[in-house]
Amino acid sequence: MxxxxxxxxxxxxxxxxxxxxxxxxxxxxxxxxxxxxxxxxxxxxxxxxxxxxxxxxxxxxxxxxxxxxxxxxxxxxxxxxxxxxxxxxxxxxxxxxxxxxxxxxxxxxxxxxxxxxxxxxxxxxxxxxxxxxxxxxxxxKLVTLDPHVPRSCMGNQNLLPVRDSSTKTILEGAKVVISLSSYVDGTLMARSSGFFINWDEESKVCTVLTSARLICSKYSSMDQWLGSDEYSPDATVYAHLLDKDETTVPAALLHYDRHFNIALFKVDVDSCAKIPSFSSEVTCGQDIFALGRDDDLNLTINHGCVQFKGPSMFERHYYMYTGFTTGQSGIGGPIINFNGQVLGMTNVLGMGFIPSSVILHCLDMWKKFGYIPRLHIGMKLSAMKFLDPIHVEKISRKCNIDSGLIVKEVSYGSNAEKRGVRAGDIIQSMNGKCIATTVELEIELMQICEDHLDKGRGIGSSVDIQIGIFRMCKGSTCTISLRLNISNDVEVFARGKYIFSARDCTWVFDDVGTDLQS
Structure with missing residues (x-):
């Protein structure tokens, strides 16, 4: 039929x-x-x-x-x-x-x-x-049935003992993590994450902390010390909020810093979740989560440990490192601990992040002076702390030193070069304080700046600091006075060079009398 x-x-x-x-x-x-x-x-x-x-x-x-x-x-x-x-x-x-x-x-x-x-x-x-x-x-297409929502690291069996508690912590922290996008002449320039660090209930304005890469229009080199990146502070920036309708609102630039690569924006919002607190206690081996937003506003979660390493020759001194890689959309998101406290902010492609201790000093000086001052030290340094123990033991036997910052390179024409600082020397102290890592160095330099500016000095003035240094060429420790300039611009590292000519050649002769130039 x-x-x-x-x-x-x-x-x-x-x-x-x-x-x-x-x-x-x-x-x-x-x-x-x-x-x-x-x-x-x-x-x-x-x-x-x-x-x-x-x-x-x-x-x-x-x-x-x-x-x-x-x-x-x-x-x-x-x-x-x-x-x-x-x-x-x-x-x-x-x-x-x-x-x-x-x-x-x-x-x-x-x-x-x-x-x-x-x-x-x-x-x-x-x-x-x-x-x-x-x-x-x-x-x-319903949010409850969507099969295309990406999966996070929370399915890792290693997180099983803390899965429930850490999930609650992450979901609470995610309430202040948003996505931002920048445009130049109507063309998308960059997309990154950011998070609320302050909310004025009276004016309904939130302050957003993110990476200055959001408004960076040109990356000229992988070597950050060249200072050749170009920024577009006039770029149009939008904040993608987390309400039901995923509202997009304009974000106004408050400040950006080329050296620390951070940016602050203000956004009008009617309400805001609880602002997380910062913790300056970041230790190697500590478990951390990195939060961010992808291009579809999905939450991104990465888990790892603070790595036992310091910056490379091409990276700024203030970086610490995670055990995972962060993509472009996740840059600017917070690094949090299992208690939900902010330990830092992802600030670069790869594994680098800027710790809270540096961020808090930057925010304090921006609120106080309207800019972020810094002393240009003119040296690339690395911490003995992160060397292999075999290497540390050998330095200790030869130099009777087991802690400090090794000078990797000296900027051409800098005051450090003029005072005889050379590659291989070891910086042990600054103004009498022992310095073990480059992050500690950055904090000390900013503190010296703040104390100097509190006395009524300004940008462009100079300050003398006392450096305890072990000179490898002499095999002895001494203290030198180093005059450094205060600046709110990026520190550029100069490498010495000279023009090669025929006078640099040596004439040699082979066995049959033929002259060879080498």
Whole structure:
């Protein structure tokens, strides 16, 4: 028996009456005659007569539908289940039902699908399947059913003992982590993360901390000491908020610093979650999470430990390192501990982050002076602390020193070079304070700046500091006075060079008397 798209398609009853079977048979005959060219003119009249004789209810045509078969298909239960029409918000959506073909049982254990005798019926069946799939696709766009939400590191078995508590901590911290995007002449320049560090309840203004890479228009070199990156402070920046509608609002630049590569923006928001506190206690081996937002505003989570290493020759002194890599969209997000306290901010592609101790000094001086001053020391340094113990032991035997900063390179023309500081020397103290890491060095330099400016001095003035140094060429320790300039600009490292000429060549002779130039 062929299926019909009239009311209750596919309903099977073992006790159908003979009149019902005759009615369905006449109905199939009418559908076949409807598509016959010779009978097309009298279809409407004969169907009306048959309907009045049998007392059947006519199925009204949907708007824009000229074919009664299509109208029947549109009003069938299968079409209702797969309807793509927009439903009122107060109406509960119909359950999902797959339009199935009636099954004929030939004998026990043997079943076949009934064939369609009419192409219109087959078309209607295919249409119902398409509507079903369309509704299923709409369902999968619901946030609760979305199969495309990325997975985080929280599925790692190593986090199983702290999975529940750390998840609560992360979800609380995520409430202040937003996404920002910058544009120049209408073209997207960068996308990064940021987080709220302050909210003024009266003015409804939030302060956002992020990386200055958001407004960096040109990266000239991997060597940060060249200071050749270009910034676009006039770029148009938007903040992508976390409300239900994912509102996008303008973000106004408050300040950016080229040396520390941080930026501050203000954003108008009606309400704000609890602002997390900062912790300056960051230790190597400490478990940390890095939070951020991807381009779809999905939360990104990375887990690792603070690494036992210092900056390379091409990186600024203030960096510490995670055990994972951060992508562009995650830069500017917070580094938090298991208590939800902010330990730093991801500030560069890769594993580097700027610790809270440096961030807090930067924020304090920006609030006090309107800029972030710093002493340009003119040296690239690395901590003995991060060397292999075998190397540290050898230095200790040769120099009787087991802690300090090794001078890797001296900036050409700097005061340090003029005072005889050379590569290989060891900086042990500054103004009488022992310095073990380059992060400690940065904090001490900023503290000296703050104390100097509190006395009424300004940018461009100089300050004398006392450096305790072990000179490798002499094999002895001494203290030198180093005059350094206070600046609020990026420190640029200069490398000495000279023009090679023929005077630098040495003439030698081979065994047969032929002169060779080398």
């Amino acid at each position: 062929a299926p019909t798209t009239m009311e209750k398609v596919g309903e099977v009853s073992g006790s159908r009456s003979r009149a019902e079977r005759r009615r369905r048979q006449r109905q199939r005959q009418r559908q076949r005659r409807r598509h016959s060219p010779t009978n097309r003119a009298g279809v409407a009249q004969s169907e009306a007569l048959a309907s009045s004789q049998q007392g059947e209810r006519k199925i009204p045509l949907e708007r824009g539908t000229s074919d009664p078969v299509e109208a029947a298909a549109a009003t069938s239960p299968g079409a209702w289940h797969a309807s793509s029409s927009t439903e009122a918000s107060s109406v509960v959506s119909s359950p999902m039902c797959w339009p199935s073909v009636p099954v004929i049982t030939k004998r026990p254990g043997c079943q076949i699908l009934e064939r369609f005798n009419d192409s219109a019926m087959e078309d209607a069946y295919e249409d119902l399947k398409m509507k079903y799939r369309a509704k299923r696709e709409r369902q999968l």
